[in-house]
Amino acid sequence: xxxxxxxxxxxxxxxxxxxxxxxxxxxxxxxxxxxxxxxxxxxxxxxxxxxxxxxxxxxxxxxxxxxxxxxxxxxxxxxxxxxxxxxxxxxxxxxxxxxxxxxxxxxxxxxxxxxxxxxxxxxxxxxxxxxxxxxxxxxxxxxxxxxxxxxxxxxxxxxxxxxxxxxxxxxxxxxxxxxxxxxxxxxxxxxxxxxxxxxxxxx
Amino acid sequence: xxxxxxxxxxxxxxxxxxxxxxxxxxxxxxxxxxxxxxxxxxxxxxxxxxxxxxxxxxxxxxxxxxxxxxxxxxxxxxxxxxxxxxxxxxxxxxxxxxxxxxxxxxxxxxxxxxxxxxxxxxxxxxxxxxxxxxxxxxxxxxxxxxxxxxxxxxxxxxxxxxxxxxxxxxxxxxxxxxxxxxxxxxxxxxxxxxxxxxxxxxxxxxxxxxxxxxxxxxxxxxxxxxxxxxxxxxxxxxxxxxxxxxxxxxxxxxxxxxxxxxxxxxxxxxxxxxxxxxxxxxxxxxxxxxxxxxxxxxxxxxxxxxxxxxxxxxxxxxxxxxxxxxxxxxxxxxxxxxxxxxxxxxxxxxxxxxxxxxxxxx
Numbered sequence: 418x419x420x421x422x423x424x425x426x427x428x429x430x431x432x433x434x435x436x437x438x439x440x441x442x443x444x445x446x447x448x449x450x451x452x453x454x455x456x457x458x459x460x461x462x463x464x465x466x467x468x469x470x471x472x473x474x475x476x477x478x479x480x481x482x483x484x485x486x487x488x489x490x491x492x493x494x495x496x497x498x499x500x501x502x503x504x505x506x507x508x509x510x511x512x513x514x515x516x517x518x519x520x521x522x523x524x525x526x527x528x529x530x531x532x533x534x535x536x537x538x539x540x541x542x543x544x545x546x547x548x549x550x551x552x553x554x555x556x557x558x559x560x561x562x563x564x565x566x567x568x569x570x571x572x573x574x575x576x577x578x579x580x581x582x583x584x585x586x587x588x589x590x591x592x593x594x595x596x597x598x599x600x601x602x603x604x605x606x607x608x609x610x611x612x613x614x615x616x617x618x619x620x
Numbered sequence: 621x622x623x624x625x626x627x628x629x630x631x632x633x634x635x636x637x638x639x640x641x642x643x644x645x646x647x648x649x650x651x652x653x654x655x656x657x658x659x660x661x662x663x664x665x666x667x668x669x670x671x672x673x674x675x676x677x678x679x680x681x682x683x684x685x686x687x688x689x690x691x692x693x694x695x696x697x698x699x700x701x702x703x704x705x706x707x708x709x710x711x712x713x714x715x716x717x718x719x720x721x722x723x724x725x726x727x728x729x730x731x732x733x734x735x736x737x738x739x740x741x742x743x744x745x746x747x748x749x750x751x752x753x754x755x756x757x758x759x760x761x762x763x764x765x766x767x768x769x770x771x772x773x774x775x776x777x778x779x780x781x782x783x784x785x786x787x788x789x790x791x792x793x794x795x796x797x798x799x800x801x802x803x804x805x806x807x808x809x810x811x812x813x814x815x816x817x818x819x820x821x822x823x824x825x826x827x828x829x830x831x832x833x834x835x836x837x838x839x840x841x842x843x844x845x846x847x848x849x850x851x852x853x854x855x856x857x858x859x860x861x862x863x864x865x866x867x868x869x870x871x872x873x874x875x876x877x878x879x880x881x882x883x884x885x886x887x888x889x890x891x892x893x894x895x896x897x898x899x900x901x902x903x904x905x906x907x908x909x910x911x912x913x914x915x916x917x918x919x920x921x922x923x924x925x926x927x928x929x930x931x932x933x934x935x936x937x938x939x940x941x942x943x944x945x946x947x948x949x950x951x952x953x954x955x956x957x958x959x960x961x962x963x964x965x966x967x968x969x970x971x972x973x974x975x976x977x978x979x980x981x982x
Contacts, residue, residue, distance in 0.1 A: 446707075448707075448710070448760075448763060449710075452710075452760075455756070471740070471741060471742050472742055472745070475742050475745040475746055475749050476745065476749075478749040478753075479745065479748055479749040479752060482749075482752075482753065483748075483749055483752025483753060483755075483785070484752065484782060484785070487752075487755055487756070487759070487778060487781075487782055488782065490756075490759055490760075490778075491759070491775070491778050491779075494759070494763045494771075494774075550741050551741070551742075552741060552742055552745075552802060597946075597949070
């Protein structure tokens with residue numbers, strides 16, 4: 418019963434995933450394409466959930482769907498895409514696309530062949546014990562055995578952020594900026610001068 | 621009679637039994653959330669009315685209590701106008717995309733020590749993931765409407781939500797360090813033992829950051845630039861009418877209740893009673909109707925949520941709207957550094973074995 422349900426869920430998620438992936442490349446409207454990509458991420462998260470990798474599944478949704486794709490959508494929405502000019506490049510880039518597709522198909526076939534020949538693994542995941550936490554298992558390896566690789570990856574990402582910000586930071590002349598600290602700490606005597614003078618007569 | 625019912629129940633296959641239990645729990649929670657939303661609109665109007673020395677709704681039903689239902693019926697029978705040049709599919713699906721995450725996040729919220737729909741390990745991550753999805757509805761609504769005002773509202777809202785989500789996530793890192801778990805029930809259990817054990821005290825900066833970011837995430841005043849009436853009419857939902865508008869409204873208030881509930885669970889001990897640590901009060905915990913005051917239970921969670929909802933309305937009646945660049949400055953330059961510093965402080969304190977977090981062992 419459970420096994421059957423598992424299989425049914427796997428194939429339905431996989432089918433929707435493939436459909437969404439096709440939708441990404443076939444839809445003419447870029448916003449629709451982004452939404453199909455979101456659906457594809459969701460379905461892959463569901464597949465990971467079926468493999469009992471709940472941490473990876475939720476983080477996929479959190480990072481890719483919740484943050485990366487929002488920024489994608491943000492950029493794509495502001496594009497005014499001219500379909501005609503996009504079509505023009507199609508013939509030029511088609512050989513490259515076909516090459517990449519063939520390479521990926523070859524790699525996939527190799528992996529399937531390797532799996533079925535029984536050289537590595539048995540093709541299925543080991544059953545996990547009751548109370549097993551994917552998050553804890555991942556964390557205990559990530560922060561002990563692979564801590565250097567993890568930290569180096571973090572530093573590289575930080576470097577990318579700093580570089581991107583430095584590239585876009587430029588001082589424009591005549592830019593008016595408020596310094597909020599200054600605004601808050603201003604006192605009346607800095608701005609206002611009270612002048613004492615005698616009353617003047619009309620003449 | 622009871623035997624017949626239990627006999628029928630046992631005759632059902634286990635899958636059907638399981639589905640019945642889960643679906644009825646879901647139905648119960650959804651109806652409760654929707655009713656809370658309905659009455660919080662009434663609550664809001666009464667609170668703001670009294671703060672502005674007005675009466676608030678008092679015509680429909682006793683004390684105006686039926687006003688929310690009158691509003692819902694009005695919205696349901698209004699026509700839904702779909703703008704001619706809009707993207708129809710996305711226009712219709714956008715309100716649903718805001719509402720679904722707001723309701724789905726309730727799946728992992730523990731109401732008391734035994735009632736929770738899904739008691740999952742990574743509950744905190746699930747909540748973070750789902751609250752980050754609400755922004756899609758707003759962005760798509762703004763884009764699909766094909767109107768400048770809606771588009772500007774969507775742009776503002778997207779930038780704001782992405783900015784405050786980071787501060788929110790970091791604040792929750794502090795909570796999970798103190799609680800030693802990602803499971804919301806375990807986080808509440810780690811705060812048991814009275815008011816002094818609540819994370820409110822050791823994590824006060826994170827509490828403030830989380831709560832204010834929560835207000836910003838729900839696009840409520842004073843962070844409601846996404847629908848700033850004086851500049852862009854009504855922001856992303858300017859072209860929505862009738863039921864479609866009602867769904868946005870429902871989602872906004874459901875998100876407010878959700879953020880209130882999460883703040884109560886993460887920092888105010890959820891359903892736990894503040895009197896737990898006091899010895900002589902414990903013997904009263906078994907008194908039938910008022911025992912929950914001393915031993916904790918769902919009413920405490922409800923009271924804490926009601927308090928935060930009141931704060932939402934209080935802020936709306938009190939503060940002027942933030943200017944857009946000030947919102948961005950607050951999110952990126954104030955909140956994120958505060959959370960990062962406090963996580964470091966917390967780590968050092970736990971490492972030196974100072975502080976209340978016993979669950980954290982280094």
